[in-house]
Each structure stands twice: as C-alpha cells, then as structure tokens.
Amino acid sequence: MQKISLKKIDLDVFSETLSNGLKVYIVPKKEVNNIYATFTTDFGSNDIEFIPNGKQDYIKVPLGITHFLEHKMFEQEDGTDAFNFFGERGSDANANTNNIKTTYLFSGPNFFEDNINFLLDYVQSPYFTDENVEKEKGIIIQEMKMYQDDPYSKLYDAILDATFINNKTKYPIIGTEESVNSITKEDLYDCYNTFYHPSNMVLVITGNVDPEEVIKIVSANQDNKKFKKEQKIDIKEYDEPNEVAIKKKVISANINLPKVSITYKINLKNIKNIPIRKKLLYLSILFDVKFGVTSLINEQMREQKILSSGIDVSSVDADSHILFILMGETNKETEFLDAIKKEMLDLNIIESELERKKKTIISSMIYMSDSITRINHKVIGDYIKYGNIIENNYDEVKSLNYEELNDFIKQLDTSNYTIVVEDK
Amino acid sequence: MNYQVYNMGAYRLHCVRSTNFKKTNVMINFKRKATKKELSIRTLLPRVLMESSKKYKTAREMIIETENLYNLYFKSNCYLSGNYNIMSFEATFLNNDYTEESLFDDAIDFILEIINNPNIEKRVFNEKSFNLAKEILKEEIDTFKDDPNRYSYMRLFKEIDKRSIYASCILGTKRELERITPRKLYNYYKSVIEHDQIDIFVISPLDKETVQKTFAEKLVLNDRKPFIDSHYIYYEDYRKRTKIVCEKGDYEQSKLLVACKFDLLTPFEIKYVSLVYSYILGGGPSSKLFQTVREKNSLCYSISSSFKPLNQYLIISSGINPDSFKKAFKLIKKEIKNMAKGEFSVDKIEEAKVTFLAGLQEIKDSPSSILNTYVSHEYMDADFIEEREQKIQEVTYDMVLAFAKKVHIDTVYILQGGEEDAEN
Incomplete structure (x- = not known):
C-alpha cells in the first residue's frame, strides 16, 4: 500500500491497485463517525461512440445511456433492492452521472463491511431485461421533465448546446425523450461490458476506517470474482473547433425576469510555458476578480440598476475547452452584455487581488479537508482527470505569481463567445 | 457534548467546545412573534445590514474583508419557526491553528460590525444600501413563482388555512415593501436590537470561558425579557372531506402535495413516533410510497413524506406525470390506509431506528448540525443527541400503529403541468 500526505491539510491518502486492476484510495479520518464510499467508472455521458469489449467496430449508443445504466444498476436478479439493503443498515445510497464519470456511493457510520461488499457486488452484477428497461423509461422521462421545469437547468443545457460543435458536452447528460425511449438492454450490456471492468474503475473510501482493514475486505471480495481480461478502451475522439456553434440563441421559459448569459469558450492548450493546473487557477482567479462578488463591475451594474443581485459566474471544464459563463437576471440585456464585453477588453488585475484570491483558495482547501464528502470528491476528480492524486495543490497555489499571470493574460484568447437569453 | 449556556443579560450565549473541526461556527439568532405585517420589513433588514x-x-x-479573513463565510436569513420569526446570522471561519494570525477576535469583530454597527446617518439607513437590498427583494418576490416547488408549498399552506402566517410568502409582498422607508427600517432595527430575544450559538475549539469573555467585552446590550410562549402551533380540527385544489401552471411536470393532519398527538409522538412513521411511509427509496408510486408504477421520479413537528403536518410531495394524478393519489391514499391497518413490519421499525441513530452519529460530524441540535433544544424543546439515542429505542409497533390511526388527509394541492387535465 502506498501512502502520500497532502501538504498543509493534515490528510494521508493510502492507495493500492488490486490484481484485477481496480484502484483503491483510502483517506482515514478518525475524528469523525461517518464513512463515505464511492465506486466510480471512467464512463460519462460524453462516451457514446466506442468499440465494445470483444468487438471490432465503433458503435454509437443513444444519448443519455450512461445515466440510464446508472439507474438500472440498482436492479438485482434476486430482487434485492439496493436502497433497502443500505436503508436497513442506516446508510444512504445514491449514484450520479456526469459528462466524464458515473459514481455509485453509500454513506453511513455502521455496517461498513456489509455495505462495501454490497456496493461492489451490486455494481458488478448487471441484470437488464426488456421489461425492467422499459419500466425505467417512464421514471427517467419524469426526471427529465423535472429538470426542464428548472429555468437554470434549462438555460445551462441551452448554453452547452450553443457553445459546442462536436464535443459531446453539448448534449444533456440525461439524453432526450426520443433517445431514452430507444435504449435497449443490448445497448446497456455493450456499455457495461466495456466500461465497468475493474481496471476502468476507482474505489474511494473516506472517513472512520482503517486502510489495512479496507484493503483486506475489498481484496477478498474481488478475488472471489472472475473478470474478463483487461482491454484497452477505444473511444472515438472528436476535434472541437475554438468557434462556438451558435453566436446567439433565445429560449423561452416560465420566468418573470429574463436570464441573460454570455459564455466564453477558452482553449488553454495554446498557452505556452505554464503547467495546466496553474493555467486553470489563473483563469478562474481572473474571472473571479473581474466578475465575481468582489469585482467593480458587479458593484457598478447593481448601482446602475442593470442587475439587482449581481453576476453569476460559473465554469465548465469540458476537456477540449473551458467555459466561463457569466449570467445576470436583467431586463437590460444590451447594457449588461456591453459592460461585460468592455471589461473583457482589459483583463489586467492588480497584484494584491491575486494574493488575496490565493489566500481564499488555500482557505477553501482547509475547509474541504474537514469534510469526508469533499475529500472523496477531490480524490475521484484528480484520479479521473489526471490518473493520480495531486498532492501539492498547496505549493501550486503558493507558486502563482503576478509575472506569470500577466504572461498568461497576454496569451489568452477570449474572442469566442456565445450569448444565450432565456425569457418568457 | 461539552455544552454550556451563559446568561449575558441581554442575550443567552450557548457554547459548545469541540476540537474535532478545523473551523468555528457562530450563529446569532433574533426571535420575536411572527406577524404577517412584519414579514417584508423583517426579511429586508438583514439584507440591508449586509x-x-x-x-x-x-x-x-x-x-473583500471576508476574503482577508481567510474566506470567512457569512450569511443571513429569516425563517418561520412555528409561532416565531427567526432572523439568523451565521458565520464559519478557520480555527487559529490554520491561519497565519489569530482569527477568532477579528472574525467576531467582523460579525458584530455588520449586526451592531449599521450604516446609519441621522437615524435613517443609508439610502443607497437600502435601495440595493430592496431591489433584490423586489425581484425575488417577482420571481417567487419561477420555482414550482417553493410556490406550490406556499399555495398548499394557503389552502390548508388562509389565515395562517404560513399561507403568506415568507418574503412578504411588494405592497408592504414599497411602504418601507429607510427611516421606518431604522426604527424597526432599533426595536429588534432592543426587544428581540437573542440567542448566540458558538462551536469552537476555544475554552468556553474565552468565548464568553470575548462576547462579554464585544457585545453589550440592554437587558430584556425572553418570550415564554411555545413555538408549537396547535390546530383544533381537520377536514372531514379532503379539500382538493388544482391550479394550472406552465410547467412540464405536475407537482402533487398532500397535507395530512392528526388527532391530538403527544409530545413523544411528535418527537419520535412521527419519525418512524414517516420513514416507513415515505422516508426514502425503501419506503412504501417510493416503492409503490415510483418503482412499481413508474408514475414519478421523486416522492417522499416529511413530518413538520411545529405544526404537526405530514406532507407528501411528488413530481408526477400530468395525467397521473388520479392514479398516484389513489396509491398514496392506499398506502396511508395500509399503515393504519398495521401493514408494516417490526423490521421496518428497527430499520427506521437504525437510520435515525446513524443520522445522529452524522450530526456529530458537522459543527453546523451540532449547533442546530441546540437551536432546536432552545426553541422546540427537542432532546439532546444522547437522549434522542435512548428515546427512539422506546418506539414500539403499537405506538406507530396508534399514530397511523390518527392520520387524516386534509388538503391536496396540484400544480398542474403539461397539456392534460387533472381529471383525465
């Protein structure tokens, strides 16, 4: 078992790769009662064109299948209900799917051995039938409608659609009514057999556990099962242009005040001489200083009654590009957009702002280290994105400097953006 | 838990010492009897202060100052707690071990500056700040209906009893808001500072005496009398014939809310038996409602029940297909009847207890949850965690059955989405 210590936040991360390729990470935290465990496959809603395990040609599966599969994993051949199983042990179970991964999880202070064995067992025993696939469609379409009734979620989907051309982040994770209705059990097995091999998965346990004990239980569980030979996964790659798909789009929703958004599509690959994570940090600091709650433009727009509650700043890391979404609820669309575009012409900030933001990022890391859920999410995020755990986040933040930031700004291209307006 | 209450004359200081966390939480609550005419001004006040x-x-x-204070989180809100309206300020900041200089005193100074040193000129609030906060509130009142969830709850309470304060929008009305001037708000502020019951809750690694000394030095106010009336609202009757109200909304999904009332409940039933009952009926994915309405009949994505101890309502909430109302409501009624017939197992009661106990252990992992147990002890006479652990064990099958026989469906509210009619 390997051990790495995360600097400044008093956490040790233990890891081991099992013989079937499953990567296991454990972050013990003895002062808490609870245990949070996640089992994640490197399979997200973007992975819809790939060569299935045991076959030779690319297939294209329906949109939303990753999320559909996540729902169906809870169905067991012997009728055991996963929620009941965890419920009986006073634990919560859940699962979630995003563009790049699917995660199954439980959280609960007791019955760890039962729970972890069951988590591994139910995710590793698919049971899809024509009937149970059909039954799920109604539930998923209700979930879809719930999102469509949420004006923020509707706007977000429209922004991704307007921004991307080939990147699959363009499409809603849940799929469309038509694509969901077209899903078959064969599609589900193709996805399952390709992406749910232990070597494509990671198990992360945070909380009141003993690492040695965890590895013993997990190894015994995995040694009892047979898996197909590990196979390299071939997912079709797409070139994503820097341009946006649609420059302006207006959508309608049941709202009383329009939501106006401008989204910058940024390609960081063209920026030279700065490591990727530092680029991401500079970019987020820049947008935070320029448009966040401490920005001058935010204050000015409120004083000029363009906005009442300020600019909402969020970002999406879609691998090929980073999106920064600036959204305001306003009746003054032109004034809002003009002010932002004008601010974007000069991205320089003063050094003390950089230093203050560095302090807040380091403080956030300490807050994060107090929560077993957030620690767990950091480990999954690092592993899925970088293939290992980033142990020197603290040093990275500390090393950000004004000179490098200015070099970053010089190289940054912010000419590609899309405007999406949501109105009645 | 290491808990002590100091009577500071004007306020009570509730101190909890814990070295389990890297952060300190402070909550300052102002309470007075809730009235409809004060809703707007009370909601506006903390916003202007901030x-x-x-x-x-x-x-x-x-x-910017919160960022200098190592990303101190600070928020305020107003909420109804039975017969009372609570104006609450909450701050979270890093413990002294994790900052370069000692933070506790500076953080408390910051919080008290906001609450106790407002921007007043000649006994009126600064007009610019007043108008900025008022604009946001106005916008929130305008967009209240954009969130079908929040809106439908308010509508349900209106249909249950239109005279109740819960039938009003917690934000107040635009008409009331327009009547408030910076001077009126200042007078209201003075009355709050002089007459409201104030409770301050702190969880930190510092000695309780140090915390007490800090507040004794920094916050000196005139003595006042605490309120003695209970937070609980008791009603006298329930409808013999269920009231069903359907309102058309421009949404994809229909929102179904079912409110149940009870024959007179004992304090033990309100505190404990209700939790077990609600867990079995609609407490999560293993509950009767989830299994019947979602899993067996695919009528919804979500369905759950929750018991509101302060007014003793049981509310069942679900997002359903627009044409599924009749079927879903029939199934809900059937499950409520099944509970009254005793169709639930002792195992389920044990499961509810295990879940409740696990939940209590999780509370101990979160400083804000720990503080909230003392808030509910203070306001609702809730038991401390250790007592709760013992008392939940006393709940028996017969108690749950007796509780189930007291349930009466009082009011149903449907916010109708889609094209179909509710009666189809």
Missing part, C-alpha cells in the same frame, strides 16, 4: 456598515461602506468592501 449591504454596508459604518466600517465597510459597500457590499464589495465587506466581501
């Missing part, structure tokens, strides 16, 4: 103070002339300056 726009500026004597020392920080704008919200921007204030937020």
